[in-house]
Amino acid sequence: MxxxxxxxxxxxxxxxxxxxxxxxxxxxxxxxxxxxxxxxxxxxxxxxxxxxxxxxxxxxxxxxxxxxxxxxxxxxxxxxxxxxxxxTYLPEQLSDEELQKIVDETIAETGASSKAEMGKVMGAIMPKVKGKADGGQVNRLVLQSLS
Known part of the structure; x- marks a missing residue:
């Protein structure tokens, strides 16, 4: 339904x-x-x-x-x-571990290596986690991974 x-x-x-x-x-x-x-x-x-x-x-x-x-x-x-x-109406949220895995995969896919390429990574990752993760949390994990 x-x-x-x-x-x-x-x-x-x-x-x-x-x-x-x-x-x-x-x-x-x-x-x-x-x-x-x-x-x-x-x-x-x-x-x-x-x-x-x-x-x-x-x-x-x-x-x-x-x-x-x-x-x-x-x-x-x-x-x-x-x-x-x-x-009750939102999909199950991703755990930190699941989200970190997606972040790592997306960084590898985009070939990003510095904070300057953060926009490229965020643009690629947000459609994958739409509705399943908070944008602020994704941003924080991407920033940590690119540091």
Missing amino acids: DLQKQLNEDMKQAMKNREKQRLVVIRSVKSALQNEQINKGSDLTEEEVLTVLNREMKQRKESLHEFENANRDDLVAKVEAEMDVLH
Whole structure:
């Protein structure tokens, strides 16, 4: 079942079960998907849906960081609950070891040997790990490997 159909089914179930928090997150994601679809002018591919989900997760991570810095524990708990709901729709994240292996393979493929070629490596690696790894984590590992 594709993600959009899964979201619709889960939204119905959340309504029946009166799961307010889950319902709010699902509606938010569906709204973001609909906006993306309107901007594109056609149906979204599964990869584009994942891109939107990752964007939603990134926004919540940034909010979480800001709320933690402001000592807003009430909002931290709310955002963490939202992130838990979003995690159910994202693919399994790669472990550090798996990601390091992909980084090493990509560096070998591109023949990069210095930090100056980091853009070339990042351009080659991101499509391979899209949705499965955080860009910041990939950037850090590539930088370490090229040092």
